[in-house]
Structure formats: structure tokens, C-alpha cells
Amino acid sequence: MVTVRYRPDGPATGADLAVELCGLTLHTPIIPASGTLSREAVGEARGVYGAILPKTTTPRPRDGNPTPRIAETYAGMVNSIGLQNPGVQAFMEGLSDFEVGVPLIVSVAGDTVEEFRDVVGRVASDGRVSAVEMNLSCPNVEHGGLTFCAGPGSVEEVVREARRETEKPLIVKLTFEGVVANAASAEAAGADAITAINTIPALTIDARAQRRLVRGGLSGPAIKPVALRAVYEVSRTVGIPVVASGGVVSGEDVAEFMLAGATAVQVGTASFVREPEEVLAEFERYLQEVGLSARELTGRVE
Amino acid sequence: MVTVRYRPDGPATGADLAVELCGLTLHTPIIPASGTLSREAVGEARGVYGAILPKTTTPRPRDGNPTPRIAETYAGMVNSIGLQNPGVQAFMEGLSDFEVGVPLIVSVAGDTVEEFRDVVGRVASDGRVSAVEMNLSCPNVEHGGLTFCAGPGSVEEVVREARRETEKPLIVKLTFEGVVANAASAEAAGADAITAINTIPALTIDARAQRRLVRGGLSGPAIKPVALRAVYEVSRTVGIPVVASGGVVSGEDVAEFMLAGATAVQVGTASFVREPEEVLAEFERYLQEVGLSARELTGRVE
Amino acid sequence: MKFYRVEVTNAERLGGYRVLRYAWSGPEPEPGQFVMARANGFPVTLDPFLARPLSFYDFADATASLLYEVRGRGTERLAAARPGDTVEVSAPLGVPFDLSDLAGARAALLGGGIGVAPFRFLSRRLLELGVAHDTYLGFADAELAGAAEGFPGARVATMDGSAGVRGTVLDAVEAAGGIGRYAALYACGPNPMLAAVKLAAPPQVRCQLSVEERMGCGNGSCNGCVVPVKDRGYVRSCVEGPVFEAEKLAW
């Protein structure tokens, strides 16, 4: 045992935490953001997460980018991991590490529409997978340096094709730029839910060394108000559920995203600096104070 | 006199701070960001700023939005002031408050291309005005809720029209979304410089009160890495100078923006929480340590 | 905005509130003025990011005092400062109470909740000027009303009647003879209270209200702290206030 527990939280409050997402029952609305929960850390979070969501997997293994891959910024960090992953085959072989008795959502990406379709089909056909999250913030090699989020056209196409592969819930994860239009076209193409938002394009420079440090995506509390705006607007545009991602640090942040319109809320970078259990405990206390259940929060703010 | 000076800075270092922006000589590369330096506070900053840049003025007076207009966020703030200003006529009558012996850049906006052209012509024809900054992050009433930054087309049109009105330097201020393409079309339409970036769309919610607090733009240190990315990419796309705006808090931040490609750097929100003089002093010490002049920094990082 | 790192000379509780004192040899504050205040940080604290406006509770012998309620993170961090620690404050800001034309007049000082803060200082100044005045303080309950200790001679009202007159600060005025006998009113507190004072003030009485709006900068730069005024849209309460003539406010 340890000397002092960090911010002891008192007894569980008995608040009603369960939410429904695309027909799945999540016993809490909190989900790890893709790429921020390793298989080694899954155990730590038992009981906290309503679903498990591992790092994006791709058709072939990827080594990822050279270091430095991360840099700290004011209230956030910039990462450029480069989707390092062992490829979908090895990933599926190790999938049991992520089975902890809650729904398993698998994040996928590909370089082309074709690849996306294949990888969606591949993971969705596995009985252990409850839903698929398509990470569209990755480069579409058939369209130069642009990502699949570059516009409603490419979103539509890739989602429509993926849709043919499965009846399981298909969650489309979008970046901030053009999120409202992109969400609408994802819905039109058959998406079952939208995750908003991925990291925001950013850069860090080391002034002393006079060199570029990391060119990648900004995450963490810094981006919270931007993500909140995206969730608010997307949830007022589409009829499908919205999963929030971006800057959640506290239980009150979770509540704000749900009030803005989210059905479930991802915690990413904050899990590097806090125990997600504390976030959940704060959220429970919030629910108790306001006398509401988790699902009653969704979209409650005008 | 006061008991303790905040972070005493020691003697001036004698670093060479001057930069050239569109033919104007700025004795330091630091400029106040539009909307963050009142006439009451101009005096405080004497000697610090290489140019003065007051809040955006519009053809007619604007009352602005009801309160709450500001909310604090992690390492930043969201504002929705609503371009409160006395209108260009009253603004020009009070312009002498902003004359402190350095170039005066006037920020303007309008609801239509027509209004933009008129207000640019109006301010540029005044001998006291050295340059005009066009704030394109304001709604283009002829195109619904979209701003002039909605795409390269509207940027081109409004800049081309404004360009007819003056030979004075025309600086086009852009928001993050689509900044690279928009900067290219501003240049094509005759802009002399680009300011990047304005605030990022954001929202705050009061979880306790269960109400929306402020729907507006995020500024402050939180957005720094996003602005840095924009400056880096825009300066590698256009041939005209780039003025940085977004999240500068320290002298090292100023250096990073210049290394990324900026010719001058605006300080906005940070001036609410620090004395800009300290930022300049830190920047001077940085220059001395690296043994470079301010203008040698621009674009020095690959 | 310039912030000064000042040494805390005293930090104590007063009723439900806290007092923080610091040595100040800069421009002398006037009653009704405020400072932007915050805990230390580097280069500035991000926890929280903005400084907080707090009125001068007193100023004497080169020592400034603030009286504040711990509401959120900004005041919580200030409350953690112990004597010898430093905090960061701006110079005195804003338009103070106007004390001209008070010769022979009797004034009433009306504070609600933490809005009582400026009235110790104002009362001290009025005493110096020889202006007769009464201080009325309204609180939620007796615990908070413990702060009345800091206001010698003040009359107290509490909403729950647990100390002084039951009701609002205006009920305390009523109980003491009514508002009619004053030639000048100075009020500070939540907006509904200020509106009630404005409404209760007889037409011939000069009424000054100190308003409380969220502030971003404190020096007029952000346009965040506005209040609506008659015929002029919004004005910034940090530079054109926080003290306003009641009749100027559009509420």
C-alpha cells in the first residue's frame, strides 16, 4: 500500500452511469481515446470504461515515425506517432488482451478506400468486436497529402464503402476542420455515430536548438473548448449519436461534453497524467449533485 | 514605487530587434493583436511594440454581444465580444490616442465585400495610418453564417476589391481553417502580408448551471502550437511576409514564431496576464544568447 | 498589464471570508477601486489562466487589504498564500466612488455578501472627510455575517435571521429609519441587490453602484466586462466603472 492516495474520492455515489450507444450498453459513458491506452494499462482501468477502444490498426504493420514523437505544450501535447501498430493480423491475434467484459470498439485506418473497406470487414467479422471506429484523420494516398477528412466527398465515399462490409455499428472519427459538413456526409453514407474530434494540426519548435521538434496533432486540455464546440454543433446537425474526444481532464469536463450533446466521452491524453478512475468518480459526484442520470445529460444544454 | 518588481529583467541587452514589414521599419517585431490593447493601455506599452494595432473597426458602430462575453479555459480563454466598436468615423476621430511614434496598423472588417472596400479605403486614405489589416474572420452576410475565411474564393474577392482602394500595405488576417489555401489566394489577390491566425472556434459550458457560457473564439497559450503550424506552413507557401498571432506568452514563444517563418509577432491574450515589456525583455535575452538579430530568425528553422 | 509580485504580510479568516494583506507602495488606491490578483506562476500561472478582480477592503500604512470569498480556483489559490509568500497584483484599477459634493450630507453604505468588501475602506475615507454615514451589510447567514467584525458600527441583516435583522440589506436600512434620510447611497453586491437599491433610492438621492462582471484584463483592453448603459450600448466596467451612477445603468 502507498502512503497517501491521490485525491481520495470517498464512497461510490450510486449514480446511474449507464448510457446506450448504437445499441450497445456502456456501464459508464467514458471510453479510452484510440492510441492512448496500451494493452499493459487496460487492467488499471477495469470498471472505469464503458467500452475499450485500442489504438488504430491498419492493414499492414507500421513502424511509425522516428523520435522525437511527442512534445509538451501549454496544457497539452503534440504527437506524431505515425500510427505505429503491428498490423491488423497481429492485432487481432492479440485482441484478447483488450477483452475485459465491456464492449470492444476497434479503430481502423487505411491508405485508400479499398484498404479501409478491407480492414473494416476484417475486424467487424470477428465476434469479439462490438463496433468499429474509422479514423479518417489519416492520409488518403490517392489524394496527395490530404486526409480522408479533407472534405465531405472523401468522407462519403470511404464510409459508404465501409458500410457495405458490416452491419455492426460504424463510428466515424473526424477532425475539427470541416467537422459539421463531414459529419453530415458520414451520416448520409450510413455511419451509426460520429466521434469528434481527433487532434488538431500543430507544430512545436525548440527555440534553443533552433529546430523543429514535432509536427503532429495537438491534444489535451488545451483543445477542450474547440472539441466542445464541435460536439455541440455536430450533435445539432446529425441524427446519430456523437462521441466526444478532446481535452477531457475532469469529471466536470465529461459532463460538459454530454450536456453539449455527446452520448459517450473519450478520455485520451488526460489518462497519461491522471487516473481515469478519478475522472469517473468526479463525474459520479457531479451526477449526484445535479440529481440526474448520465443519459439525461446528453444535449441538455440549449 | 512598489515593493517587488515582477521578474526583474536586468539591463537591456542591446540586441538588434528591428524588423522590416512591407516596407515599414518596426523597432521591435512585437505588435499588439487586434482587440487586445485599449487606448487606455497604449501608454503602458510604450517602447515595447514595433507597431500599434487597435481593435477592428467597422463601417458602422457595433454594440457587440451581451455578457457573458468571456470565459476562461485551460491555458486560454474564449471570447465573443461581437466586434464592439464605435464605428469607423468615431474611431478615426480618436485615432490620435494610438499615435505613439510607431507605425499604426488599422484593423478593419465589414459585412460585405462592398463594406470592406469602403472601410479599407476610408482608413487607408488617412495619413496617420501606415497599413491596414483586414480581419476576414467575420461573417460575410451575403453568404449566410460563413465568414470571409470560408474559402479561397471569398478571400480572393474581398482582398482584390480592397486592393483597388489603396497602395498602402494590406495585411490579411486569416483563421486556422483552410489557412494555407486562403493565404495563397490572398497573395494572388494582391495582399502584402498574411496574419495567421485569429481565434479558433470554441465553446464553453457551465456544467453546474447547465447552460452555454460563451460561444466564440479560443485564444491564449492553448492555441500556440496550432498557430505555429499555420505560420510555418503559410510562410512556406506564400512569398509575402507572415505576421504571427496565437498564444504567445513568452519571449521564447516570439522566437519560435519567427524561426517558423514570421516577420513580426502579435501578442494578444497574454497581455492581459503579463506585461508585454517582459516578453520583449525575454526575447532580447534570447537573441543575445543565440547571437542573432531579430530579422535573422525569420524562417531559420527548416 | 503589469503585475507586481508582492509579499503577503497577513492572511486570515473573517467570518466566511478571507483577508489578505500585502505591502504596497505604488499608486495609492481609492475606495471602490480594485486590483487584478492571482497566485504566482511561470511565466504566469496557468492555474487558473486569468487574474481575478478584487476590491480594496482597506488601505492604510502602506498596506493594502483584500477581503474575498473562496468561490473557484482563482480565489482558492490565493487562499493558499501564507505570510511571507508572494502573490501577483496589478496597480489599483477602475473608477472609485465619487466623494465630491458630500458636504453636510449623510451617506449610506450598502453591501451584500462579498460585496461588503469595499466599505471598510470607504467608511475610513468618509470618516477622514468628516462625512456622517451608516454602513449596512446583508449576508446569507450568521456564519458569513461574522465578517461584520471588519466593519465597526455596521448594521447587519441575514436572510435567515440568524444574525441582525431578518431579510436583505434594504430591510436593515428600513429597520434603522429608512432610506429617505440619506443624501448619498453607495452599494455593492450581486446584480439583483443593486437593482433593488436603485429601485428603492428616492429620486433626489445620489446613488452609486459598484457592479461585478467577469473580467479578462482589467485595463479596458478585452471588452469582456461590459454593462449596458442608457443610450450608449455597453461600456467597460473595469475602466468606466466598476462604480457607476445608478441612473446611467440600463438596468
Next chain:
Amino acid sequence: MKFYRVEVTNAERLGGYRVLRYAWSGPEPEPGQFVMARANGFPVTLDPFLARPLSFYDFADATASLLYEVRGRGTERLAAARPGDTVEVSAPLGVPFDLSDLAGARAALLGGGIGVAPFRFLSRRLLELGVAHDTYLGFADAELAGAAEGFPGARVATMDGSAGVRGTVLDAVEAAGGIGRYAALYACGPNPMLAAVKLAAPPQVRCQLSVEERMGCGNGSCNGCVVPVKDRGYVRSCVEGPVFEAEKLAW
């Protein structure tokens, strides 16, 4: 990641570095493991945002010690903690030095700069195990070499020759009889030093290197701290390291 708020029992200087001790009754650390550490904040400090990896300098009597160099804001804030203050640390993390197969062997511990940190603890453990070993420490100059006090019996090199042997830690090994007589090498320091140790190590010698990469999480979640390994692309140094067999690293 779970952080524990622990009380600082001791905070002092050691040469150019600092030692911080805290009571720890959680899982026992092993030499070569590290913690993620940071100053307090709410709900977490944003100044700075991420925690910092620091090796165990020692662990005995339920007291953990860290030895660190103040480089930037993270270590600066830790250095401000006084005995009685609290800081936040994770449980012990990472793969420790492998101490199996050492029977009868002689080991060398090679630390460069702040990379000396893990070797007090490792030396203590080797003593307990009865493994003969020598400790070599390389520093820039005599001031930093003051830290050698924390490593009883260690031999010192300084780049400027102001203390011990002039040169690198490998020069100190050379001066003491060469690297050939060791069956096991343990090294920690900047990457160029680790590469030099790997190069200098005779083929039959088992060589373990503790690498230093920027870390985001410390528990394998962010993939930020990777090092290139032979035939396998990149592996995460926080969970598959920080200690690696030298031959596995692709550098």
C-alpha cells in the same frame, strides 16, 4: 496512469544535482526502474502538463530517493518541494536491470552525467547479492562530480580533468584496468555515451543499457518513448525498457 501524492521527507543538493526522498510503501522498486514524477496541481498541474521520468537513485527503509538535474520546468518545480510538501509520483515502472547469471562474475556500473542516478541503488543490490562490482562515474566537471559522494567507492572521470581521470567514464575504466575484466556491464547516460559503451564492450560481456527518451505516459500507452531495435522497428522504452540488452538496440 495512477499517481500517488507522497510526502517529501528530504530535499537536498548533491554536487550539481538534487536529491528528493519520499516515503513509499507501495510495490518495491528494483534498480533500473523509474517513476513518473511531478509537482502538485488541480486536478493536475498544467505547469508543466506531463510528468517526468526519474530513476530510483535508492530505495531503503520504505524511503525512495530520486537524484535529478534541474533542466527545465518539470524538474524546477520538483526542486521547489520542501520536506513536508507533497509531490505526485507513479508506482515503479519499467524493466529493471537483469541481475540473473551473475554468480562469480564481476560487474561494472557506468554512469554519465545525471545517468549516474540508478547506480547507488544497483550497487546496494549487488552488494546484497554478493556480486563484486566497480562503479565508474563520468561528469563534465568537478562541481557536478560532487555527486560522486552519493556513490561510495566510485571512480570518477571529468571531461575537463578537474576531478578524477580526465576524459569520459570509459577513460576511467581504462585507467582502472580496462573493460576486459568484467563479465557484465550496466550503463546509463546520454545516447552517445551508451553507444560508446556498446562499442567498447568485448563480445563475451553482457551489456545492459538504460536509455533516456522523452516520455508522455510511462505506461506504454502513447508510443512516444520508442527506441529502434534490431529487426523489430521501434519498441517502447517505458515498458520494454528503459533497460535493454545492448545488442538488441539498433544503434
